[in-house]
Amino acid sequence: MSEASAGERRRDAARSRELLLRAAIELFAERGFDRTTIREIGERAGVDPALIARYYGGKTQLYLATVQAEHGDATPADLLDEERLAGLLDRFEQRGPGPAFQTVVLPSDDSAVQDAVRAHLHRRLVDPLRERLEREGLDRPQLRAELAVAAFTGVVLARSGGGMPELAAADPAEVRALLHDLLAATAGTA
Amino acid sequence: MSEASAGERRRDAARSRELLLRAAIELFAERGFDRTTIREIGERAGVDPALIARYYGGKTQLYLATVQAEHGDATPADLLDEERLAGLLDRFEQRGPGPAFQTVVLPSDDSAVQDAVRAHLHRRLVDPLRERLEREGLDRPQLRAELAVAAFTGVVLARSGGGMPELAAADPAEVRALLHDLLAATAGTA
DNA sequence: ACCGCATGTCATCATGTGAAGACATCGCAT
DNA sequence: ATGCGATGTCTTCACATGATGACATGCGGT
Numbered sequence: 001m002s003e004a005s006a007g008e009r010r011r012d013a014a015r016s017r018e019l020l021l022r023a024a025i026e027l028f029a030e031r032g033f034d035r036t037t038i039r040e041i042g043e044r045a046g047v048d049p050a051l052i053a054r055y056y057g058g059k060t061q062l063y064l065a066t067v068q069a070e071h072g073d074a075t076p077a078d079l080l081d082e083e084r085l086a087g088l089l090d091r092f093e094q095r096g097p098g099p100a101f102q103t104v105v106l107p108s109d110d111s112a113v114q115d116a117v118r119a120h121l122h123r124r125l126v127d128p129l130r131e132r133l134e135r136e137g138l139d140r141p142q143l144r145a146e147l148a149v150a151a152f153t154g155v156v157l158a159r160s161g162g163g164m165p166e167l168a169a170a171d172p173a174e175v176r177a178l179l180h181d182l183l184a185a186t187a188g189t190a
Numbered sequence: 191m192s193e194a195s196a197g198e199r200r201r202d203a204a205r206s207r208e209l210l211l212r213a214a215i216e217l218f219a220e221r222g223f224d225r226t227t228i229r230e231i232g233e234r235a236g237v238d239p240a241l242i243a244r245y246y247g248g249k250t251q252l253y254l255a256t257v258q259a260e261h262g263d264a265t266p267a268d269l270l271d272e273e274r275l276a277g278l279l280d281r282f283e284q285r286g287p288g289p290a291f292q293t294v295v296l297p298s299d300d301s302a303v304q305d306a307v308r309a310h311l312h313r314r315l316v317d318p319l320r321e322r323l324e325r326e327g328l329d330r331p332q333l334r335a336e337l338a339v340a341a342f343t344g345v346v347l348a349r350s351g352g353g354m355p356e357l358a359a360a361d362p363a364e365v366r367a368l369l370h371d372l373l374a375a376t377a378g379t380a
Numbered sequence: 381a382c383c384g385c386a387t388g389t390c391a392t393c394a395t396g397t398g399a400a401g402a403c404a405t406c407g408c409a410t
Numbered sequence: 411a412t413g414c415g416a417t418g419t420c421t422t423c424a425c426a427t428g429a430t431g432a433c434a435t436g437c438g439g440t
Binding site: 200201202203206237238240241244 | 386387388389390
């Protein structure tokens with residue numbers, strides 16, 4: 001028997017890969033790419049850090065894998081749709097914002113990382129919003145969409161960072177309501 | 191004669207201090223605190239990096255000095271005042287956003303840095319905005335002010351970062367107009 | 381002219397990091 | 411059962427970084 005049982009094998013490459021990926025998602029989201037070390041990732045995953053090199057090829061490629069992983073289970077979300085916004089915020093409440101957002105405001109030196117993150121965020125957030133604005137016939141839909149996502153990014157990151165105490169402590173529902181008004185302003189005036 | 195001439199002395203501590211500070215402001219704004227090395231600062235300033243330790247005590251204290259320097263010549267600015275907003279954006283157009291903004295969205299491990307940045311940004315941007323919202327009788331003025339500044343931070347950083355191409359390429363006046371609408375939304379509904 | 385101190389330069393240390401490889405150990409096919 | 415490949419553990423390397431101190435050098439007061 002080679003697979004599918006997956007009970008509690010002590011040696012299980014797939015499981016090790018998965019544990020590393022999950023720990024990496026958490027840590028990259030919490031501390032950003034640079035400030036996260038492969039030793040920390042290994043420690044949190046309960047897996048030897050050397051396996052990061054074996055399974056992913058290195059820290060950078062592990063980061064790309066985390067972005068892809070977030071991309072997979074995240075359907076494109078129109079931020080102006082209240083349900084989608086609520087779902088997204090709830091997710092951040094539990095897991096924190098994805099590792100990708102930080103790359104928007106603090107560019108990476110690795111162009112592969114930069115490109116992957118941009119593609120990810122655009123496909124997931126910017127494009128749906130732009131399409132909606134296009135349907136509404138607004139001018140400069142692309143610019144408006146990017147601006148709205150940038151503002152959203154700032155709020156989400158500031159909420160998890162320590163720079164905005166009241167924002168960090170506020171009730172999620174209240175933040176969501178204010179954030180919705182803020183985003184709706186991108187579609188307000190013609 | 192001990193001062194005030196300040197022609198072109200080859201050995202001039204005050205000048206070295208100043209050069210280091212300016213280079214540090216630029217580099218911290220471009221790359222953030224962690225990703226900036228004292229060797230880079232020294233290179234850009236044309237000054238030996240060891241003098242950072244001599245004159246400022248270390249990299250962290252140099253960073254605090256840059257925040258203070260930005261604080262000094264920057265009067266508190268109400269982001270909803272169109273003139274103030276325009277002035278602020280013009281400044282960022284030339285010099286880039288200050289080093290402080292990145293710390294809001296990407297928390298530092300050094301609590302002294304974190305506290306200084308928070309105090310700086312609150313005094314300069316959050317407090318004036320909150321006072322305005324209070325005068326207008328809005329609920330949760332502090333929360334609204336922090337949210338607005340966070341959104342502003344996201345937009346400004348994304349504009350200098352590479353994640354939002356159209357936002358980065360857009361005409362400053364256009365960005366300013368959209369940003370104003372966005373910020374005004376924090377004062378829109380009661 | 382000379383000496384003391386401020387200023388600047390250089391070498392070096394301690395630490396942390398990502399990466400790579402040697403070795404051990406377990407599982408599976410035969 | 412047994413040998414081989416897959417998986418995991420540990421050590422070590424090469425490099426970058428912040429910090430420190432020894433040493434050199436020039437300015438200014440006497």
